[in-house]
Amino acid sequence: MADRAGARHDDRLKLRDENEQLRTALESALENNALLTDDNERLGRRIALLSNQLKAVQAARPSTNSDPVVVERQSQAEEELRVAFEELQVLTEELEVANTSLHQTNLELDARVEERTLQIREINSALRAAETSLRTIANLVPDLLWRANASGEADWFNQRWFEYTGNEPRESSGRGWIDAIHPLDRKKARDAWAAAVKSGTSYQREDLICDEAGNYRWFLVRAEPTRDEHNQITSWFAAGTDIHEQRTALEALRQSELRFRTMVEGMPQLVWRAIDGGQWTWCSPQWSAFTGQSGGASCAMGWLDAFHPADRPLAQRAWAMAQETGTLEFEGRILQAAEQRFRHHRTRALPVRDGQGRTLEWLGTSTDVDDIIQLQQHQAVLVDELQHRTRNLMAVVQSITTRTVRRSSTLENFQACIDDRLSALARVQGLLSRREGGLRVPFDALIREELSAHVGLEKGCSSQVTTEGPPGVRLRSALVQTLALGLHELATNAVKYGALAKPEGHLRVAWRVEDAGPQEQRLFIDWRETGVTDLPKDEAQPRGGGYGRELIERALPYQLGAHTSYGFENDGLHCTIEVNVPTDEPRLETSHA
Amino acid sequence: MPDQPLQGCRVLVVEDEYLLADDLTNALTDAGAYVLGPAGSIEDAAALIAAEARIDAAVLDVNVRGEMVFPIADTLRDRGVPFAFATGYDQWALPERFADSPRVEKPFKGYHLAETLRPLISG
Numbered sequence: 001m002a003d004r005a006g007a008r009h010d011d012r013l014k015l016r017d018e019n020e021q022l023r024t025a026l027e028s029a030l031e032n033n034a035l036l037t038d039d040n041e042r043l044g045r046r047i048a049l050l051s052n053q054l055k056a057v058q059a060a061r062p063s064t065n066s067d068p069v070v071v072e073r074q075s076q077a078e079e080e081l082r083v084a085f086e087e088l089q090v091l092t093e094e095l096e097v098a099n100t101s102l103h104q105t106n107l108e109l110d111a112r113v114e115e116r117t118l119q120i121r122e123i124n125s126a127l128r129a130a131e132t133s134l135r136t137i138a139n140l141v142p143d144l145l146w147r148a149n150a151s152g153e154a155d156w157f158n159q160r161w162f163e164y165t166g167n168e169p170r171e172s173s174g175r176g177w178i179d180a181i182h183p184l185d186r187k188k189a190r191d192a193w194a195a196a197v198k199s200g201t202s203y204q205r206e207d208l209i210c211d212e213a214g215n216y217r218w219f220l221v222r223a224e225p226t227r228d229e230h231n232q233i234t235s236w237f238a239a240g241t242d243i244h245e246q247r248t249a250l251e252a253l254r255q256s257e258l259r260f261r262t263m264v265e266g267m268p269q270l271v272w273r274a275i276d277g278g279q280w281t282w283c284s285p286q287w288s289a290f291t292g293q294s295g296g297a298s299c300a301m302g303w304l305d306a307f308h309p310a311d312r313p314l315a316q317r318a319w320a321m322a323q324e325t326g327t328l329e330f331e332g333r334i335l336q337a338a339e340q341r342f343r344h345h346r347t348r349a350l351p352v353r354d355g356q357g358r359t360l361e362w363l364g365t366s367t368d369v370d371d372i373i374q375l376q377q378h379q380a381v382l383v384d385e386l387q388h389r390t391r392n393l394m395a396v397v398q399s400i401t402t403r404t405v406r407r408s409s410t411l412e413n414f415q416a417c418i419d420d421r422l423s424a425l426a427r428v429q430g431l432l433s434r435r436e437g438g439l440r441v442p443f444d445a446l447i448r449e450e451l452s453a454h455v456g457l458e459k460g461c462s463s464q465v466t467t468e469g470p471p472g473v474r475l476r477s478a479l480v481q482t483l484a485l486g487l488h489e490l491a492t493n494a495v496k497y498g499a500l501a502k503p504e505g506h507l508r509v510a511w512r513v514e515d516a517g518p519q520e521q522r523l524f525i526d527w528r529e530t531g532v533t534d535l536p537k538d539e540a541q542p543r544g545g546g547y548g549r550e551l552i553e554r555a556l557p558y559q560l561g562a563h564t565s566y567g568f569e570n571d572g573l574h575c576t577i578e579v580n581v582p583t584d585e586p587r588l589e590t591s592h593a
Numbered sequence: 594m595p596d597q598p599l600q601g602c603r604v605l606v607v608e609d610e611y612l613l614a615d616d617l618t619n620a621l622t623d624a625g626a627y628v629l630g631p632a633g634s635i636e637d638a639a640a641l642i643a644a645e646a647r648i649d650a651a652v653l654d655v656n657v658r659g660e661m662v663f664p665i666a667d668t669l670r671d672r673g674v675p676f677a678f679a680t681g682y683d684q685w686a687l688p689e690r691f692a693d694s695p696r697v698e699k700p701f702k703g704y705h706l707a708e709t710l711r712p713l714i715s716g
Contacts, residue, residue, distance in 0.1 A: 556611075
């Protein structure tokens with residue numbers, strides 16, 4: 001475009017030169033003509049004068065030419081006239097020639113002027129057409145276009161600019177157009193424009209440009225300088241292309257990818273991508289962190305190496321089936337690099353399909369289910385344990401019932417006795433089930449709960465009862481039930497026949513612990529009744545039916561390796577129990593542990 | 594069924610719960626058996642087995658003071674001694690190798706115990 005404009009410029013200059021030459025030629029021809037006309041007129045006037053003189057001479061002469069003087073003068077005048085005529089004739093001829101030449105020149109001039117005028121008109125019309133189409137194009141394109149002079153001051157904008165920005169021409173002109181850019185980027189844009197104008201290099205920025213309603217849209221703004229034949233910048237042309245949709249779509253895509261990556265990298269699952277047949281193309285950082293396998297090493301079928309050798313065929317079969325079923329699912333052990341331990345993982349994947357339903361790739365996760373599997377196993381053990389305990393408890397109830405029946409004389413007697421024992425059993429079940437976080441039952445809680453069932457206690461004591469010993473001595477659960485039943489029988493007997501049967505009697509339960517090897521302590525329990533006068537005469541015929549004594553003397557040693565003694569001092573029963581207790585707290589105590 | 598179906602049989606009892614061990618002992622004695630034990634721990638049971646030249650049958654609690662009784666069961670099987678489990682556990686809680694072993698479920702009946710053991714004992 002610049003070349004064509006330059007060519008037109010040259011044409012114009014040439015036309016102007018030619019016109020100038022024509023004008024000079026015409027002027028000199030006219031001047032020449034005027035000179036010739038002057039000469040002609042002068043000669044004409046002289047001829048007229050000479051002719052008048054000649055007529056006067058002829059009129060004054062007599063009919064005959066007698067006077068020689070007159071004849072002389074006449075011939076002289078005639079001679080002059082003839083010369084003047086000849087001169088006039090020459091001049092007239094010259095004039096005619098000059099006129100003819102002038103006429104010719106004028107004709108030529110007219111023709112050339114006409115020709116040039118036509119050319120100029122054509123060129124002007126072409127120029128106008130070009131400008132019109134340029135303007136039309138400038139207003140037709142969706143881009144914002146503007147032009148600035150060599151100093152970077154804008155002096156022309158296309159219609160789109162005004163329509164989009166809602167600006168008035170005076171607002172935008174100069175560097176006013178920069179004010180349409182978002183305030184946060186305005187200074188940067190201004191500096192960049194100034195730098196481009198100063199260095200004469202291309203300008204390019206992506207900026208938010210404000211529309212008429214005050215909304216901002218992303219534009220790619222580019223500007224290029226135009227230069228003259230001396231390489232001097234004559235102007236700048238700038239174009240702003242709306243890239244809002246692309247930019248926001250790209251931004252949204254970036255955001256979406258960022259969210260995806262954040263999610264993938266944040267989730268505990270190991271995430272990966274694969275193409276048909278299980279050829280991995282990518283794995284999340286978690287996979288690498290877990291397996292110690294680099295992204296590259298996991299690609300293709302490399303991931304298979306992280307699986308337990310025994311589970312690899314399963315994984316491969318799952319992939320073979322996945323092609324048909326459209327889902328991949330299997331369980332297999334994956335090696336945790338840090339601990340060199342295989343952990344169970346549930347691996348799943350779904351195909352990512354295109355619009356035509358073709359599988360583009362597979363997106364998969366491997367979820368650590370090792371803890372769940374262990375918990376499930378643990379739960380199974382607990383359920384098992386619960387059943388075992390319940391059945392055992394039922395067997396114990398059955399056994400107690402049988403014994404109570406055997407030792408009861410009447411149904412009323414049985415009723416009272418069995419109620420008592422079942423209550424004691426219920427209390428100890430309560431103690432066991434109330435244990436928080438699987439903690440063991442402390443002895444002080446057990447003894448006070450049992451004694452409280454028989455007498456009112458305050459802080460473990462009453463006027464007739466003293467309990468003394470360190471708190472928090474924790475008992476093995478296996479010990480609790482039998483010990484509680486034994487203590488229950490002792491307390492029942494004390495209330496019925498011993499220290500608590502009469503106001504003068506007193507019961508003191510004291511205990512202490514001694515170290516007894518690693519994580520073991522020996523618990524010494526001392527049950528001493530005093531102030532009892534009517535002691536049984538025959539120890540072989542115990543008044544409580546001997547059930548309590550059986551539990552103390554036989555059940556505790558049998559079941560718990562306890563050392564016990566049971567006997568009467570002169571003022572009441574003295575019973576001792578020694579049994580080992582653990583010092584550690586189990587995390588979750590089961591009989592399987 | 595004779596009154597004493599286990600007449601003259603030497604039956605080992607392994608059971609940690611005193612009351613149940615006592616009941617088992619009584620039931621077996623009532624059935625005419627001579628009770629070896631009862632043993633309240635795996636250790637005691639192992640010692641008893643080692644010491645006794647003749648054991649005709651055994652009744653084993655599965656969980657003895659937190660230990661599983663299966664090593665004792667294996668020893669008995671090696672010696673050709675038949676046994677039954679006295680247990681509150683379901684069948685599936687037993688290892689597969691004992692799937693066919695008879696069980697006496699708790700709480701048990703004395704006659705049921707004798708009925709279960711009698712067919713196991715040869716001669």
